Amino acid sequence: MTNEQKEPKIFDLEERTAKFGEDIIRFCRELPKDEITRPIINQLVKCGTSVGANYCEADDAESRKDFKHKIGICKKESRESKHFLRMSAIAIPDKKDRARKLWVEAKEINLIFNSIYQKL
Numbered sequence: 001m002t003n004e005q006k007e008p009k010i011f012d013l014e015e016r017t018a019k020f021g022e023d024i025i026r027f028c029r030e031l032p033k034d035e036i037t038r039p040i041i042n043q044l045v046k047c048g049t050s051v052g053a054n055y056c057e058a059d060d061a062e063s064r065k066d067f068k069h070k071i072g073i074c075k076k077e078s079r080e081s082k083h084f085l086r087m088s089a090i091a092i093p094d095k096k097d098r099a100r101k102l103w104v105e106a107k108e109i110n111l112i113f114n115s116i117y118q119k120l
Contacts, residue, residue, distance in 0.1 A: 013055060014056060020102075023105070048077075055071075071116050082110065
């Protein structure tokens, strides 16, 4: 895939975090369910969809302190998403490439929230 064919980066953070959550849900639906994958899938859906939900809350924060707190949660949830994507790649090796792509997006989102948090 050439640079022109790649999806453009989304700079609307609400949309980008919502799309990330949607991609996490789609990915988790593809995973086989067993005693090892169920807890990973459960945690991944929770943290992957929580990033966008908490960003929406931050966007409607009642104070600067509230905003910083919610952005801090976004940081944590995106970092947790990276962790469970890594675990999913180990638990389901044939999904490693897809997990890696999502991991890169989680990392980029985490870096964005780290930057916002540090500037507050």
